[in-house]
Amino acid sequence: MNTDLVLEARGLRKYFPTGASKMLQRPTDVVQAVDEVSFGLRRGTTLAIVGESGCGKSTLGRLLARLIEPTAGSVLLDGKDITKASSRELLALRRDIQVVFQDPYACLNPRHSIGQSIGTPIRIQKTLSRADEKARVRELMALVGLNPEHYNRFPHEFSGGQRQRAGIARALALQPKVIIADEPVSALDVSIQAQILNLMEDLQSSMGLSYVFIAHDLSVVRHIADQVAVMYLGKIVEIGDPTAVYERSAHPYTKALLSAVPVADPKGAGERKRIVLSGDVPSPVNPPSGCRFRTRCPKAEARCAAEEPLLIERESGHQVACHFPL
Amino acid sequence: MTLLSVRDLNVTFGTPEGDVRAVQGVSFDIEPGETVAIVGESGSGKSVTANSLLRLNFGADVRISGEILLEGRDVLTMTEDEVRSVRGSDMAMIFQDPLTALNPFYTVGRQIGEAYAIHHPGATKKELREIALNSLEKVGIPEPLKRVDQYPHEFSGGMRQRIVIAMALVNNPKILIADEPTTALDVTVQAQILELIAEMQAQHGSAVILITHDLGVVAEITERVMVMYAGRVVESASVENTFAVPTHPYTRGLLKSVKSLDTARHERLEPIPGTPPSLIKLPSGCPFHPRCAFADSLGGRCSSEAPELRIVGSSRSACHLPDERLLGLMGGAS
Structure with missing residues (x-):
């Protein structure tokens, strides 16, 4: 089973020091952005990471692509630990892991033509000659539904959806194994989101890509994921296949998160029981002791403050970190 | 009488590239106490329509035609002073980003008080503080006595949006215009804010015009929908x-x-x-x-x-x- 994993995280942790200055001789505060996160991504499938802002999902995505260094833990690509890779190895590694970012306006250089931008990874990695690069970029543009004749146009001449297609084309330029997509559709209009999601699914089946799909929108995730990990304050609280997580949610946070999603069906709106969580997500600087969700949890008891719940298998492939699962 | 009646509204922005026809021939009526959603994607004209109701379309070359009848009086032909007396008292607005809607230099209590004082020039400082405290409590801010003297940066996104709602409701407006009020918020907080808007509407009897791109939000709280x-x-x-x-x-x-x-x-x-x-x-x-x-x-x-x-x-x-x-x-x- 394990040989099937293209990407694996083991005890991944990222702490950011913050706040206090050395002059005041205070111990520095630490933001525990990602804490002890482990999971495996099966080849050719999609793992979605969901959670609210500040839960650490984007930091996790950056760790997986080694855009930032972990405080502890390791990331294995095809069984090889990339957190220990040297800078030369890292260059090679970039061929296998690519990132698609949220904001299609910020991720393209406004002074480079769209063709130049898409070809940048090829130039850096020197995988093709200049002439072949152009041909390859045109191929990529056609693949993601952009008109290859627009090679020399600049980002401002494209709409948001088209720019996101360019971002995807650039990520595909080196034929990676894994794509980390950080909120790839959340900046787009509803009618365009569906186009991009369909494109990503088509590319996955034709090129055998594996995705880590980071999102806050649970309905998008349901549609695209083979596995869903729910994060809260830097930790995975529940992970499993979408049917298990959505229909048999065992963590009170997952349940509340799902019930909070507005449903585009006025008939159902009245019948559904919505769990409105009180308060906001606590600060990750000093997260609550024990279970980090206990301060907002309707089921919290004394044990939740004293003892941290571990991820425990509930049914095959469905794990939950809760002392009193639903 | 119909509370608000918009007739053949046209808004055009002149730009160096050409005229941007943001709104064309939009007509609708709002009855007291009802909730209407205006749905559309970016650039559909939904926010421009909402801003026109309060004459908030600024710019060098803005051309507006048509009628916006608030209880029979046309907002578009009012003097600047008359419009100012309508803003915040008859029609109030909640914006998408609560942080930019609040002044970072003033305490939230002072800002809520100010919103009231504009339409009640005789109010004393003590009254204003009382009103600020009451408003904070009504929109569900815990420990209002402590929070009233805090600054916007000391609140979370959801709490800030509650404060903006408190400011909008302080004069009991007949119409509350909410422009993407939950778009900047997380889902669990979004649920809280939608619930609050519905609750406030029930208490005050205001009509609500909800501008959104999210069909889920529409289904949750509105009665009537206009798609732009x-x-x-x-x-x-x-x-x-x-x-x-x-x-x-x-x-x-x-x-x-x-x-x-x-x-x-x-x-x-x-x-x-x-x-x-x-x-x-x-x-x-x-x-x-x-x-x-x-x-x-x-x-x-x-x-x-x-x-x-x-x-x-x-x-x-x-x-x-x-x-x-x-x-x-x-x-x-x-």
């Missing part, structure tokens, strides 16, 4: 009809491209092809025809003649397709 596309209202219907029997191909497209929590894994979405048009170079005829799956079936009519809103079933739709086809857009039973 490229500056025009393309469909206007009750919330039940909008979702069950959409009578415009664009509305149908929106519904089909929405992912729901129970969409099966890898079930193919049906996106609307293409992108929304540029408001400078609008397509001829129906602005939706280049993206519409049905446009070819009517010969050249869709590209030559702009459809007017007309009654189709119990909805109103701006589409040339015959009624029976519009009523059967979702397939199956009409």
